[in-house]
Amino acid sequence: MRFLHTSDWHLGRSFHREDLLQAQAAFADHLVETVRAERVDCVLVSGDVYDRALPAVDAVRLCDQTLARLVGLGARVVLIAGNHDSMHRLGFGSSLMDAAGVHLRTDFARVGEPVVLDGTAIYGVPYLEPELLRHDWELDERSHTAALTEAMCRVRADAAGRARSVVLSHAFVTGGEAAPETSDSERDISVGGSSNVPVSVFDGIDYVALGHLHGRQALTDRVRYSGSPLAYSFSEERHRKGSWLVDLHDGGMEAAFVEAPVPRRLARLRGRLEDLLSDPRHEGVEDRWLQVTLTDARRPSAAMERLRRRFPHTLVLGFEPEEGPGEDTRTWTERVKGRSELEVAGDFVAEVTDGPADGTERDLLHRAFEHCRIKEARA
Known part of the structure; x- marks a missing residue:
C-alpha cells in the first residue's frame, strides 16, 4: 500500500x-x-x-x-x-x-x-x-x-x-x-x-x-x-x-x-529603522513576508510606510527599544509629578514619534485640554 x-x-x-x-x-x-x-x-x-x-x-x-x-x-x-x-x-x-x-x-x-x-x-x-x-x-x-x-x-x-x-x-x-x-x-x-x-x-x-x-x-x-x-x-x-x-x-x-510549493517565504528582521532600510545584506528578503522588530531608542514616525518602500510585504511591526546608558528609570508617577497636562502630553508625543511635538501639535493639544476644561465646568 x-x-x-x-x-x-x-x-x-x-x-x-x-x-x-x-x-x-x-x-x-x-x-x-x-x-x-x-x-x-x-x-x-x-x-x-x-x-x-x-x-x-x-x-x-x-x-x-x-x-x-x-x-x-x-x-x-x-x-x-x-x-x-x-x-x-x-x-x-x-x-x-x-x-x-x-x-x-x-x-x-x-x-x-x-x-x-x-x-x-x-x-x-x-x-x-x-x-x-x-x-x-x-x-x-x-x-x-x-x-x-x-x-x-x-x-x-x-x-x-x-x-x-x-x-x-x-x-x-x-x-x-x-x-x-x-x-x-x-x-x-x-x-x-x-x-x-x-x-x-x-x-x-x-x-x-x-x-x-x-x-x-x-x-x-x-x-x-x-x-x-x-x-x-x-x-x-x-x-x-x-x-x-x-x-x-x-x-x-x-x-x-x-x-509542497511555497507561495512566499518568511523572514524576521530586527534592528534600527535606518539600518534596515540601508543594509545591503537584507536584499535577499525584500520579496518575503516579514516580521520586523525595531530597536530604535524612540519610535520612528511612519515606520511601516517607510519599511514597505523597501520591503513591500512587511506584515508585522514590533517595537523593542534597546536600553541606552541615559535611559530614564523613574516610574511614571515620578515623571509626571508637578508637571502640567500639556508637558505630559508633549512627552507622550515625543515617546511615540521621532521627536518632540511641534508648534502645530502643541497648539492642538492646548485647544483639546481647554475644550475638556470648559466641558467639565459646564457639567
Whole structure:
C-alpha cells in the first residue's frame, strides 16, 4: 500500500490578513498531482481540515473539489476531525461518502471500525476532548493520555487479527527519538486536561499519521507528523512543508518527504529603522513576508510606510527599544509629578514619534485640554 500523509490544511485561514485561499488551492493542485504521479492508493488527512468549526463557503468549496479530484484518480481518502474542526459538520454525510471512497472519521464511537484496503486496516481517531469522553468511556482521569489510551485499546481489539494497521490521530504526542517542535500557530489543547500523550500509546502499529503540530517531524520511524502544508506563523520560518509518502508492505515501511510549493517565504528582521532600510545584506528578503522588530531608542514616525518602500510585504511591526546608558528609570508617577497636562502630553508625543511635538501639535493639544476644561465646568 502506498499512502500520502498530510494534515492541518486549515482551509480558510489567513496570514496576518493576507488571504491564503489561492495558496491553499495551489497546494491542493500539488497534492492531486503527487497522488497521480506517485500512484498513491490512499490519502490520509490527519485533522484540522478547516481553520474553524464554521468554515467559509470558499473553503468548503475547495475541500469538496479537492476530495472529488483525488477520488477521480482512483485514490481513497481517510480523513479525521481535528481540534479546529466541527466533528458534526465535517462528518455530515459520512455514510454516503464511504461508498464514494472518502472515509470521514469524526465520531469517537467509531474509532475501532477500520477502513480496510488490500488487507491494511486504517483506523481514524479524531481529536478526542477528554471532558466529552470521560463519562461515555468511563475514563479514570481527565487527560488526553487517558482518552487516547482507551481509543487505542479499541483499535487493538480489532487489529489483533489483521495483517497491517495504520492509525490517524490528532494530538500532541511526545517522546520517541526527538522532542516535538511546536509553533505559534497551533491552538493550545491543554484546556481539556493534560495535553501530552506519550508516543508509546501507539506501540505495535505499523504506521501512525499524526496531525496537530505544524512542523514535519518523525517521533519514531513509524510515528510521524506531516505538519501543515503552508506556514501559518513566523515561528515556522524555517519549516519544510509537505507530506509523507509512505510505502507499507510485508517487509516493513519506507517514508519519503514530498515538499509542497511555497507561495512566499518568511523572514524576521530586527534592528534600527535606518539600518534596515540601508543594509545591503537584507536584499535577499525584500520579496518575503516579514516580521520586523525595531530597536530604535524612540519610535520612528511612519515606520511601516517607510519599511514597505523597501520591503513591500512587511506584515508585522514590533517595537523593542534597546536600553541606552541615559535611559530614564523613574516610574511614571515620578515623571509626571508637578508637571502640567500639556508637558505630559508633549512627552507622550515625543515617546511615540521621532521627536518632540511641534508648534502645530502643541497648539492642538492646548485647544483639546481647554475644550475638556470648559466641558467639565459646564457639567
